[in-house]
Amino acid sequence: xxxxxxxxxxxxxxxxxxxxxxxxxxxxxxxxxxxxxxxxxxxxxxxxxxxxxxxxxxxxxxxxxxxxxxxxxxxxxxxxxxxxxxxxxxxxxxxxxxxxxxxxxxxxxxxxxxxxxxxxxxxxxxxxxxxxxxxxxxxxxxxxxxxxxxxxxxxxxxxxxxxxxxxxxxxxxxxxxxxxxxxxxxxxxxxxxxxxxxxxxxxxxxxxxxxxxxxxxxxxxxxxxxxxxxxxxxxxxxxxxxxxxxxxxxxxxxxxxxxxxxxxxxxxxxxxxxxxxxxxxxxxxxxxxxxxxxxxxxxxxxxxxxxxx
Amino acid sequence: xxxxxxxxxxxxxxxxxxxxxxxxxxxxxxxxxxxxxxxxxxxxxxxxxxxxxxxxxxxxxxxxxxxxxxxxxxxxxxxxxxxxxxxxxxxxxxxxxxxxxxxxxxxxxxxxxxxxxxxxxxxxxxxxxxxxxxxxxxxxxxxxxxxxxxxxxxxxxxxxxxxxxxxxxxxxxxxxxxxxxxxxxxxxxxxxxxxxxxxxxxxxxxxxxxxxxxxxxxxxxxxxxxxxxxxxxxxxxxxxxxxxxx
Ligand SMILES: Cc1cc2nc3c(=O)[nH]c(=O)nc-3n(C[C@H](O)[C@H](O)[C@H](O)COP(=O)(O)OP(=O)(O)OC[C@H]3O[C@@H](n4cnc5c(N)ncnc54)[C@H](O)[C@@H]3O)c2cc1C
Numbered sequence: 108x109x110x111x112x113x114x115x116x117x118x119x120x121x122x123x124x125x126x127x128x129x130x131x132x133x134x135x136x137x138x139x140x141x142x143x144x145x146x147x148x149x150x151x152x153x154x155x156x157x158x159x160x161x162x163x164x165x166x167x168x169x170x171x172x173x174x175x176x177x178x179x180x181x182x183x184x185x186x187x188x189x190x191x192x193x194x195x196x197x198x199x200x201x202x203x204x205x206x207x208x209x210x211x212x213x214x215x216x217x218x219x220x221x222x223x224x225x226x227x228x229x230x231x232x233x234x235x236x237x238x239x240x241x242x243x244x245x246x247x248x249x250x251x252x253x254x255x256x257x258x259x260x261x262x263x264x265x266x267x268x269x270x271x272x273x274x275x276x277x278x279x280x281x282x283x284x285x286x287x288x289x290x291x292x293x294x295x296x297x298x299x300x301x302x303x304x305x306x307x308x309x310x311x312x313x314x315x316x317x318x319x320x321x322x323x324x325x326x327x328x329x330x331x332x333x334x335x336x337x338x339x340x341x342x343x344x345x346x347x348x349x350x351x352x353x354x355x356x357x358x359x360x361x362x363x364x365x366x367x368x369x370x371x372x373x374x375x376x377x378x379x380x381x382x383x384x385x386x387x388x389x390x391x392x393x394x395x396x397x398x399x400x401x402x403x404x405x406x407x408x409x410x411x412x413x414x415x416x
Numbered sequence: 417x418x419x420x421x422x423x424x425x426x427x428x429x430x431x432x433x434x435x436x437x438x439x440x441x442x443x444x445x446x447x448x449x450x451x452x453x454x455x456x457x458x459x460x461x462x463x464x465x466x467x468x469x470x471x472x473x474x475x476x477x478x479x480x481x482x483x484x485x486x487x488x489x490x491x492x493x494x495x496x497x498x499x500x501x502x503x504x505x506x507x508x509x510x511x512x513x514x515x516x517x518x519x520x521x522x523x524x525x526x527x528x529x530x531x532x533x534x535x536x537x538x539x540x541x542x543x544x545x546x547x548x549x550x551x552x553x554x555x556x557x558x559x560x561x562x563x564x565x566x567x568x569x570x571x572x573x574x575x576x577x578x579x580x581x582x583x584x585x586x587x588x589x590x591x592x593x594x595x596x597x598x599x600x601x602x603x604x605x606x607x608x609x610x611x612x613x614x615x616x617x618x619x620x621x622x623x624x625x626x627x628x629x630x631x632x633x634x635x636x637x638x639x640x641x642x643x644x645x646x647x648x649x650x651x652x653x654x655x656x657x658x659x660x661x662x
Contacts, residue, residue: 118574174573176544176554198540198572202556205509205541209548214508214625217539226628231537235434236442238537239628246625276553276586280568280579291575297661321662340559340592341577346430346535347453347592355661366430376659377639378651393639393659394651402645410652414662 108245109190110139113183114154115200116171117294119145121153124195126257129159131250132193133258134222140164142187143266144179146171151266158262165268173279174199180206181273189245196249196352198293208247215247216240220254220373233346233369252352253296253375285341289315292344295324297355298371300344302328304360304381304400308337313404314359320411326351328361345370359400363388380404418471421525422462423516423543424455424490426483427536442630451486454531457590460597461561462529463494468563472496474523478515480504484613492600492608499523501616508625513545515618520546522616527567528587532557543589553586559593 110132115122121143132139138161143151151165166186170178184207192207194200196218208215220237221228227248228239285291292298299314314325326349327342344351346366356374361367363379363386371377372391379392382399389395396403428434429448437443462473474497475490477483487498501519520528528547533540540556547554559577560570567582570593582588600608642650656662 173578176556177548177552180548198557199574201540202544202554205539205544206548206554208509208541209513209545212510214510214623215539215541215545216625217537217541230633231630232428232434232442233430233535233538234633236436237631237633239631241626241628243624243626276583277555278581279573280581282573283570283577283579285576293572294575340594343592350538355655355659369430372633376655376661378655380648389639389641391636391639393636394654395639395641396645396647396651397641397643398645398647403648404645406645407648407652410649411662414652414656 108136109188110135110137111187111190111192112139112141113192113194113200114141114143115195115197116144116150119147119150121150123257124252125154126157127252127255128193128195128250129157129258130255131219131222133159135191135193137161139193140188142166142183144171144183148268155264155266156260156262157258157264158260159258160262160264163264163266165266166271167268168271168273170273170275175275175277176202176206178273178275179203180210182271183207184210186269186271191242191245192247194247194249196251201249204247204249213246214242216242217249219248219250230373233365234372251373253354289318290324292324292326292342292351293349296353297321297323298326298344298351298353299323299357299359300326300328300361301331301359302361303330303334305331308335311338313400317404317408317411320408320415328367358388359404361388362386363391418465418469418527419523419525420462420465420471420473421520421523421528422458422473422475422490422495423528423530424459424475424477424486425452425534426450426477426479426486427452427534430535436630436632440629449482449485451489452531452534452536454533454590454592456597457592457595458529458531459490459493459495460595461588461590463598464561464595465527465563474499474525476501476516476519476523478503478512487613488608488611489600491611492604493598494604498611498613499616500613501618503618503620506623506627507620508623509539509541509545511621511623513542513549514621516542516546517549518619519616520550526585530587530589532589532591540589543587547587550585553582554589555580555582555586556589557591558588559591560595561588
């Protein structure tokens, strides 16, 4: 059986999670063919030292400049061999995976967190249960970040460039400048989120200061987003916000409602800061601090500053 | 006159406790079922589309008779026509999309709205999947929309967001965004009581993805608990030395 990995690309560069996708493909079978969607073949250079791939193909097309679901699916389909396809479980790649699966009349299994003996497991009901499935034949699989061990970069691959194209069905009229220049929660490996317990939106500046020290994005609970106009929905983590999977999630003044957990419970490490020792968030925290944020955040900031110095 | 379809799905209430029965399957028998939250945004956008350009909105769901309740809920909010595709077995994404495409074609819809993902699977495969099968444009996770001869939506794009023109026909999957969903009024609730659901039989291909089991999420080992703000020093140290982060 052939496996194919679609590299995760952001702003013309290959994302680290691609190395995790290769290792996920190993748990299915053998070394995968790595496909790199790019508008400039030099993007693929980043993969020349990835270990554990049988072949690296740079799928080169103008359509890969901006995301258009149907054009990307067309262009990738025409360069990929038949087989089981592995992509990242990012918002965009889940969309693409569904398109490609439909194009090949295959089924798609999203958000895979474990692959064992040909069985794929994903969270369902917002992580309240897990579902394990078996695919009879080829399928398209998306894999969550920060779960599989990335392959090393001691390899040496030659990159084959293949020109491709697709029919574009959408047109970007304008990009919308983000209100803040901060990292988006969906892109961050560390997130510090505030909830209603922050008391006032201006107090989010304490979270931002810590975020700046450790390179984190700032997120929020729905109560914070709904209560304060200053906190945009783009920051919301949870059932009706973003699903995130960072290495570290720091929840500050967040109670840990089931719908908030839905968006962050699969984070690798969770730190909770809450003045209520009975807050449900503590049941999911690796490190829980029972204290107000007012007394905790200055200490945390100073500790991070001296560590990062 | 635009022929608009909106896809809705019945899922457990997001507050519901989920239990795995007999160690293999989730037991939903005593769980309250509701319309998946994002589908409410899909309905709202479909109704806004109708109000802007004139048209008819048909809500479509796939499932057994119990799924008709959410169709009635959709009617109460303002949807015109209701369709249930009668299927009782497990379906993988391929099978589900196949039956939905048949239903959309039978309605003759030119634009389809759906939620960005269903609250049960969280997959988000249906919108882009049916768009591909229909050969239509699609944009997923939209947070805002404007209606003219072309659709213009706002959707995430590379860590930021963009205003995107979409050619019709199209499938639009809806995130929460800036729209406020309307609530059913008395007139709507009366109309829903009298509404009839058109039931379609499905020509359902067999699934290639087989559900082996459901299980509870692996329980995390109990975390470490600290008292007082000064313990943040210790937590920062553990993040580096024990968790290898930072
Ligand atoms: C369909 C549906 C979808 C939803 N989607 C989402 C979603 O996407 N995301 C989401 O987050 N929620 C979502 N919710 C809402 C969710 O149920 C909760 O209401 C919400 O998460 C609560 O936010 P919170 O924890 O900030 O507020 P609260 O529950 O009010 O908690 C505030 C916490 O702050 C603590 N606190 C107060 N003062 C301090 C202090 N000085 N220092 C430290 N701690 C302090 C309190 O002890 C408390 O635990 C959804 C609900 C529904 C019904």
